[in-house]
Amino acid sequence: MVVYYFSLPKQLFENQYATVIESSDGQLIGAKIAADGQWRFPQTDSVPNKFEKCIVAFEDQYFYKHVGFNPGAMYHAFLQNRKANKVVRGGSTLTQQVIRLHRNGKKRTYFEKVIEVVLATRLELRHSKEEILALYAAHAPFGSNVVGLEMASWRYFGLQSHQLSWAEAATLAVLPNAPSLIYPGKNQEKLLQKRNRLLKRLYENQVIDQATYELSLEETLPQKPFAVPQIAPHLLQKVAKKQANQKVVTTINYDIQERVNEIVNQYYQQYKQNQVYNMAVLVVEVKTRNIVAYVGNSPTDKDHQKDVDIIDAPRSSGSILKPFLYASMLDDGELLPKSLVPDIPTQISGYSPQNYNLTYDGAVPADRALARSLNIPSVLLLQEYSVNKFYEQLQKFQFRSINRPPSNYGLSLILGGAETNLWDLCKSYAFMAGTLDFYTKNQDQYRTKELANLNYEFDRKADFGSPTKQKNILQPASIWHTLSAMKEVNRPNGDEAWRFYDSSLELAWKTGTSFGARDAWALGVTQDYVVGVWVGNATGEGRPMLSGVEAAAPILFDVFQLFPKAKWFATPYNDMEEVEVCEKSGFLAKDNCPKVLSWVPKTAKKTENCPYHQWIHLDTTEQFRVNSSCESPENMIMLSWFVLPPVMEWYYKSKNVDYQVLPNFKNGCESQLQEVTMGFIYPNEGTKIMLTKNFNGELQPAIIKIAHTKTDATVYWYANEIYLGSTKTFHEMPILLPTGSYLMTVVDDLGYEIKRKITIEQ
DSSP states (O other), X not given: OHHHHXXXXXXXXXXXXXXXXXXXXXXXXEEEOOTTSOEEOOOOSOOOHHHHHHHHHHHOTTTTTSSSOOHHHHHHHHHHHHHHTSOOXXXXXXXXXXXXXXXXXXXXXXXXXXXXXXXXXXXXXXXXXXXXXXXXXXXXXXXXXXXXXXXXXXXXXXXXXXXXXXXXXXXXXXXXXSGGGGSTTSSHHHHHHHHHHXXXXXXXXXXXXXXXXXXXXXXXXXXXXOOOOOSSHHHHHHHHHHSTTOEEEBSOOHHHHXXXXXXXXXXXXXXXXXXXXXXXXXXXXXXXXXXXXXXXXXXXXXXXXXXXXXXXXXXXXXXXXXXXXXXXHHHTTSOOTTOEEEESOOOBTTBOOOOTTSOOOEEEEHHHHHHTTOXXXXXXXXXXXXXXXXXXXXXXXXXXXXXXXXXXXXXXXXXXXXXXXXXXXXXXHHHHHXXXXXXXXTTSOEEXXXXXXXXXXXXXXXXOOOEESSOBSBOHXXXXXXXXXXXXXXXXXXXXXXXXXXXXXXXXXXXXXXXXXXXXXXXXXXXXXXXXXXXXXXXOOOOXXXXXXXXXXXXXXXXXXXXXXXXXXXXOGGGEEEEEEETTTOSBOOTTSOEEEEXXXXXXXXXXXXXXXXXXXXXXXXXXXXXXXXXXXXXXXXXXXXXXXXXXXXXXXXXXXXXXXXXXXXXXXXXXSOOOXXXXXXXXXXXXXXXXXXXXXXXXXXXXXEEESOTTOEEEEEETTEEEEEEESSOEEEEOOOSEEEEEEEEETTSOEEEEEEEEEO
């Protein structure tokens, strides 16, 4: 009895299975063949009704009545085999056939038949009839390397098993009995006869009605095998690494996935003309962090790395991290949304950032600097905030590829010196949207695990932790201002007037382009979805004209068009405070500032007051400045004046026609304070200047450039006290000096001077 009880192993089949992924509504979106080369899908819990009726009618009409074997059927089979002097009929029940599949490779002898009978009865004791039928359907051979009903349904009819017609189910029911009949173009007549006989039996047994029977007879047999769907091949690749041999129902929306595939294919056909072969798109639902669409690469070929899953691949970040710096500085009270940030030629320890368009604004509001993705203001903000502090903030966002010491990145951290990937970026942007949305809808609460990982498993839910009053990385007000600034990013060609249309999508988005035009990024976020796009070459080869705005942004907006228009984020007023800010500078207003009320993060009170407004005294004509040395106090007019430092002013006034420079002092008046009226534009302190040669081998001079606040000032130039000349209005001086170190001195006609050390090399 003990031997009988343990005669069957706990797990009847030790086979390798295909890795299968389905969409959220149960549609097959991909499968990877089993390690043994067989297309064998994992076993399902039940068998579709049509196949169940067909297989029972064809193989074992007494299936639900016997205890594992049918003595009558075995006796009749014995007589037929003896008469034919060979095995022509087995007489096995479906339960015995499951045992035979389990004991694969055993010779068909009468002794083996006895073993099958014993084990079949043991199987009947351990499993229900439905479970035994499911075991059979999952492991029966269906021709070639196709094993199991689920795979056979896809291979021969391109359908899931529950979608089969009666004729199709009957065709598959007769195949395990003679799997060689399925070969396309061969044995079609034999297969047709077997199928039709089974259909007739179903009709005679009143399983199907006459109309169904007659229509089923008209259906054709399968011809060329169908390819297994590969709608999300790179997600399948990811699943196969962690959940091989399993069927995983994913969070993928089948229709959205197919539409995104079409969009990627359209742009791939276009971009490959410029030898840009790879792109990736990730779509995440903010509320659940479920992945709705996963396109790991474009439909390219092996020569262009088609199997590389770029969603997880570290790539140079370009400007895509700038919103995190802006939000962090707002959060820490080191910045206001519209605070002016310098945008002038800059060199820091030999590092000289450049704006994408190679121009300078002099000064620009911080939110506009973010919207326009200006590099110089971003570098100066990072210098103020500190690389170490920003690095620690990025670690809180769990950017896995930013793993070197902060000193290895330096200020280039904000301009693409670090690497990141679409997965981490979408996760972080979803965190920002999720934090803001949850806070405004749940009585000013946060969640302890708001930075939940992205999820692709339908049966698993993201863990957001529990409600709390403690912020999670960033406060909602900082996030709201950041997303509002990102909403103003200039859109791709053809969508510039989006603000004027009620139907336009309100979208916070950011692009990025890495050095050498190797990586083009676009990330967008609404209350409902985050979409991430990367375009480039997986090999790292850069291409002309490849940029986030030109290459990635059009894909981003096309993907967002697949979704209903979302409402813009609610303003988190409970995390804000209304304060007076300077209308001109965006800093907290002083008494002499033109003031406007603005809702800013509560931490804003830590920021400094406006540094650019000062009191000045004018004569009665308001044309000249005066002081007590030349004018009596009762004749002075005191005004507040917006004054930028010289170099900032020099660029700012060219972009802002309403900017008014300080009036000159009235003749006979002398300034009682040493004013800063000049500043070097180029070079920076300690710069080494390498003189170049023209095509004739002649040395070319370097151009030293300054800015002066007075348009009519005359300045005098010296190098180590050697007089070089004077300039007026446009202050540029060519120098052609021998190799060595020099102290450049510039003096204006009022005696003010500035100095700078440089080195000349030839």
